[in-house]
Amino acid sequence: MKQPVIHASNITRELKLGSHIVHALRGVNLDIYPNEMVGIIGPSGSGKSTLLGIIGGLDSPTDGTIAIDGVDITRMDEGQLTDIRNQKIGFVFQFFNLIPTLTALENVALPIEFAHERRHKPFERAKQLLDQLGLGGRLHHRPNELSGGQQQRVAIARALANDPPILLADEPTGNLDSRSGETVLEALANIRAENGATVVLVTHDPSLAERMDRVLTLVDGRIEPGNGLKNAATNDSQLADY
Numbered sequence: 001m002k003q004p005v006i007h008a009s010n011i012t013r014e015l016k017l018g019s020h021i022v023h024a025l026r027g028v029n030l031d032i033y034p035n036e037m038v039g040i041i042g043p044s045g046s047g048k049s050t051l052l053g054i055i056g057g058l059d060s061p062t063d064g065t066i067a068i069d070g071v072d073i074t075r076m077d078e079g080q081l082t083d084i085r086n087q088k089i090g091f092v093f094q095f096f097n098l099i100p101t102l103t104a105l106e107n108v109a110l111p112i113e114f115a116h117e118r119r120h121k122p123f124e125r126a127k128q129l130l131d132q133l134g135l136g137g138r139l140h141h142r143p144n145e146l147s148g149g150q151q152q153r154v155a156i157a158r159a160l161a162n163d164p165p166i167l168l169a170d171e172p173t174g175n176l177d178s179r180s181g182e183t184v185l186e187a188l189a190n191i192r193a194e195n196g197a198t199v200v201l202v203t204h205d206p207s208l209a210e211r212m213d214r215v216l217t218l219v220d221g222r223i224e225p226g227n228g229l230k231n232a233a234t235n236d237s238q239l240a241d242y
């Protein structure tokens, strides 16, 4: 049995909203294995972003446990979580969150320059990633000189700058037309294939979800039963190994 790279056990997350409590997650169990590409879909408000935030150490569960690479992060303090995020997680958000005054190359190099232990030469690595994502001709463009799909690919390159084994993407194509969305999905698929990353993608686009190894559907803070083996044709042999 391979160890899951993400292991969540009975996760609940309660949030206070004024005087009442919102049950954002109501007992989520999941195991995601190395190099999988897993989609999370579900209606707005079903807890997708909350779950991704907990997987990525941006938030902590009210109850239950979450382990990343076999390390229980459930009760870690903010400093420890920051270390885990820096070492293990790359985030891609719906709004690309690039720094407008920096070029594509500089945006991607920045997290390498800030890394505690530098694994790469910042600009060399940034160029290599941008090349890999089809942006070799846009290195010196600023975000407002790039299309939405190109900006999102820069954001993916930035998320990968320090080689995180896990890439978490929250509706990364939510702001893009379908063609740009396609280039972003292709970029994620390539990264998974070439860099060996594990990818978890939140989307409400069924055509993107179809292309994941498997899809988990969240409804009202729970994963729908019987879920997760939808695209099993490509996945049976993989699962047999686990």
Ligand SMILES: Nc1ncnc2c1ncn2[C@@H]1O[C@H](COP(=O)(O)OP(=O)(O)O)[C@@H](O)[C@H]1O
Residues within 6 Å of the ligand: 015, 016, 017, 022, 023, 024, 042, 043, 044, 045, 046, 047, 048, 049, 050, 051
């Ligand atoms: N900071 C917060 N304070 C209070 N309620 C929140 C907060 N963040 C999210 N929620 C609530 O938690 C539930 C799940 O939200 P979210 O994870 O953002 O859903 P999704 O990403 O699926 O749209 C929703 O009911 C939402 O209103």
Ligand SMILES: [Mg+2]
Residues within 6 Å of the ligand: 048, 049, 050, 170
């Ligand atoms: Mg969300």
